[in-house]
Amino acid sequence: MKTVFIGAGSMAESLLAGALRNGALSKENIYMTNRTNKTRLVELQQKYDINISYDDETLLNGAEIVILAMKPKDVAPALKVLKAFISENTLIISVLAGISIHYIEDTLEFKGGIVRAMPNTSATIGKSATGIAFNDGVTHKKLNLVLSLFNSIGMTAIIEEEKLDIVTALSGSGPAYFYYIVEVLLKTAEEMGLDQSLAKPLLVQTLLGAGEMLATSGQEAKTLRENVTSPGGTTEAGLLALEKNHVNRALYECLHEAAKQSKCLRELYQSQANAK
Ligand SMILES: NC(=O)C1=CN([C@@H]2O[C@H](COP(=O)(O)OP(=O)(O)OC[C@H]3O[C@@H](n4cnc5c(N)ncnc54)[C@H](OP(=O)(O)O)[C@@H]3O)[C@@H](O)[C@H]2O)C=CC1
Ligand SMILES: O=C(O)[C@@H]1CCC=N1
Numbered sequence: 001m002k003t004v005f006i007g008a009g010s011m012a013e014s015l016l017a018g019a020l021r022n023g024a025l026s027k028e029n030i031y032m033t034n035r036t037n038k039t040r041l042v043e044l045q046q047k048y049d050i051n052i053s054y055d056d057e058t059l060l061n062g063a064e065i066v067i068l069a070m071k072p073k074d075v076a077p078a079l080k081v082l083k084a085f086i087s088e089n090t091l092i093i094s095v096l097a098g099i100s101i102h103y104i105e106d107t108l109e110f111k112g113g114i115v116r117a118m119p120n121t122s123a124t125i126g127k128s129a130t131g132i133a134f135n136d137g138v139t140h141k142k143l144n145l146v147l148s149l150f151n152s153i154g155m156t157a158i159i160e161e162e163k164l165d166i167v168t169a170l171s172g173s174g175p176a177y178f179y180y181i182v183e184v185l186l187k188t189a190e191e192m193g194l195d196q197s198l199a200k201p202l203l204v205q206t207l208l209g210a211g212e213m214l215a216t217s218g219q220e221a222k223t224l225r226e227n228v229t230s231p232g233g234t235t236e237a238g239l240l241a242l243e244k245n246h247v248n249r250a251l252y253e254c255l256h257e258a259a260k261q262s263k264c265l266r267e268l269y270q271s272q273a274n275a276k
Pocket of ligand 2: 168172173
């Protein structure tokens with residue numbers, strides 16, 4: 001199936017790498033483009049042995065699956081080009097934060113299948129957590145195809161489109177929150193006298209272990225946390241410092257602000273489209 005990636009950034013590469021590694025896509029059927037960064041495009045061509053092109057005809061003619069992987073702000077010109085090449089059988093998959101199925105349907109004047117997916121960059125190693133919503137134009141067969149594509153890069157949950165802002169905030173952006181926490185903990189451990197070469201493997205294994213406990217132990221996060229926390233011990237002292245510094249509130253706002261931004265992006269591009 002001719003599959004075209006419009007956009008060759010970090011998300012496109014994560015999706016591509018995961019799907020190729022698991023055989024959900026085959027390299028000879030994959031075409032990729034970006035806006036101007038030829039060096040990056042050629043680098044991906046050489047790394048994954050895929051087709052690349054800046055020629056719309058070569059790229060999009062006969063495309064059965066089109067994956068939209070540009071920033072939300074760049075979607076309008078990309079859809080303008082795409083519009084001339086789609087047929088009712090084209091399946092469009094968007095990974096764009098905020099942009100609604102309705103916006104894509106309207107802009108393309110398209111009644112076919114559109115999938116809105118929110119993966120994360122752990123797709124690169126087959127560990128994405130992807131939320132998926134789709135319109136009525138997605139047949140049962142196409143849905144299975146999409147599920148097999150996204151299952152090849154991790155776990156997938158079908159959700160109502162209205163919930164995608166929250167999913168984007170939680171699992172789309174989620175890896176960045178954990179990387180941020182790791183950055184801070186490593187920097188602090190180093191300042192306290194523990195070398196990065198020791199601190200990093202210890203912390204990474206701690207994160208992996210905690211994730212696996214959450215996934216496999218059948219116990220809630222609260223119970224697992226309580227199991228670590230001895231009365232009057234070190235964990236209690238550490239957690240108290242988190243509470244004193246309102247980390248609870250910070251995480252609450254983190255999720256709310258990220259979801260709000262997803263909604264804002266949608267409203268912004270929808271109002272720009274309405275104004276045309
Ligand atoms: N990064 C992440 O963790 C996640 C991102 N997403 C979503 O994925 C999308 C891409 O994000 P990300 O990969 O981080 O972004 P990047 O900035 O890394 O990549 C964007 C890509 O889009 C290309 N592009 C822009 N405009 C056009 C156009 N008109 N035609 C063709 N290509 C175009 C850019 O080309 P050039 O470099 O030449 O300008 C670039 O290759 C976003 O919409 C984001 O919301 C979703 C889940 C997670
Ligand atoms: O930051 C962003 O907007 C994108 C969407 C989710 C992760 N990255």
